[in-house]
Amino acid sequence: MSEPVLEISGLSVDYGFGPDAVHAVADASLTLRRGEVLGLAGESGSGKSTLAYAVTRLLREPGVITSGSAVFHGKDGAHDLFALDGEQIRELRWSQISVVFQSAMNSLNPVFTIGAQLTDVLRAHDKQLGRRERRARAAELLDMVGITEDRLRSYPHELSGGMRQRVMIAMALALEPRVLIMDEPTTALDVVTQREILQELGELRERLGFAVLFITHDLSLLVELADTIAVMYAGRIVEHAPAELLFHNPRHPYTEGLLGSFPGLHGERRTMAGIPGSPPDLRRLPAGCPFNPRCGYATDACRTQVPELLPIHWEPAEPRRASCLLHTDGFQAPESLKKTTRRAEEIGSTL
Numbered sequence: 001m002s003e004p005v006l007e008i009s010g011l012s013v014d015y016g017f018g019p020d021a022v023h024a025v026a027d028a029s030l031t032l033r034r035g036e037v038l039g040l041a042g043e044s045g046s047g048k049s050t051l052a053y054a055v056t057r058l059l060r061e062p063g064v065i066t067s068g069s070a071v072f073h074g075k076d077g078a079h080d081l082f083a084l085d086g087e088q089i090r091e092l093r094w095s096q097i098s099v100v101f102q103s104a105m106n107s108l109n110p111v112f113t114i115g116a117q118l119t120d121v122l123r124a125h126d127k128q129l130g131r132r133e134r135r136a137r138a139a140e141l142l143d144m145v146g147i148t149e150d151r152l153r154s155y156p157h158e159l160s161g162g163m164r165q166r167v168m169i170a171m172a173l174a175l176e177p178r179v180l181i182m183d184e185p186t187t188a189l190d191v192v193t194q195r196e197i198l199q200e201l202g203e204l205r206e207r208l209g210f211a212v213l214f215i216t217h218d219l220s221l222l223v224e225l226a227d228t229i230a231v232m233y234a235g236r237i238v239e240h241a242p243a244e245l246l247f248h249n250p251r252h253p254y255t256e257g258l259l260g261s262f263p264g265l266h267g268e269r270r271t272m273a274g275i276p277g278s279p280p281d282l283r284r285l286p287a288g289c290p291f292n293p294r295c296g297y298a299t300d301a302c303r304t305q306v307p308e309l310l311p312i313h314w315e316p317a318e319p320r321r322a323s324c325l326l327h328t329d330g331f332q333a334p335e336s337l338k339k340t341t342r343r344a345e346e347i348g349s350t351l
Helices: 048-055 086-092 114-125 131-144 149-153 161-172 191-208 219-225 243-248 253-259 342-350
Strands: 004-015 022-033 037-041 063-074 077-080 097-100 179-183 211-216 228-233 236-242
Touching: 004 048, 004 211, 022 037, 022 048, 022 063, 022 211, 022 236, 037 048, 037 219, 048 063, 048 179, 048 211, 097 161, 114 131, 114 149, 114 161, 131 149, 131 161, 161 191, 191 219, 211 219, 219 228, 219 243, 219 253, 228 243, 228 253, 236 243, 236 253
Parallel strands: 037 211, 037 228, 097 179, 179 211
Antiparallel strands: 004 022, 004 063, 063 077, 228 236
């Protein structure tokens, strides 16, 4: 198993203070390893982006980190990201940890050319590069994401959405970081462009060796891309497993519901069940398991006990964890959560 590059432990993030604080992330722990793609999936409002912004110290007020740690293993040793001062985190950000933000294709400055914005990143972080060297590097970065050098003179409005997104990825990789955090990077793109960008991302990862934390609400995007997947619900990680295991054998009812919320491209027609209800209000979480009002397997215990994220006791050899009482000692998990999910097999074989 490769060495870790980012270790998040017991991270909790609130918006606001006191009894009215919203607990956006609760006791989240993740490990991203070198060269790995870790997928972070869940519905809107589940805490995915908040977790990423907290780790990179980009959290805006009234967001506050209430507990936990984030250790980054960089080129020059280990860094406690929450202990660094403002100047230290700015030096680390972009040069060793880069972020492609949600709706990043609209983040380019409309009054500067693509070339000016790429060279500005290089100028800010590498004082030794001359003007010609910066321009040559900018052209190389565009070529890396499939855009011709002549586009250095173009303004953002002269590029398509997919091209602008590729420019943002090129900008994020300009200084060859060890970790790339991508927050919903393909949401506004058509499915063909999505697939092209994901294929290019996979090729770049193989060539450059960076690790990726890929955040999305669309679990189907992670079928071929991710090595491991963590599923979040109501600010908590409810399942964490290798991608193939999670897709073919989901062990949390929420993960099973997500997999049943989009159709396969082949196979017999069937009614999509989806997930009933809506995500909970984080200010007033239901008692017990946060998912219990929407869960078809909920028992009386689920309405009073908050499950921990633990290994599943009846499959100790599997490298996975789930936050569900049905998988703890003294409970009998439904057969549908013990066997291979047919829907997941169809999805995994067609995407």
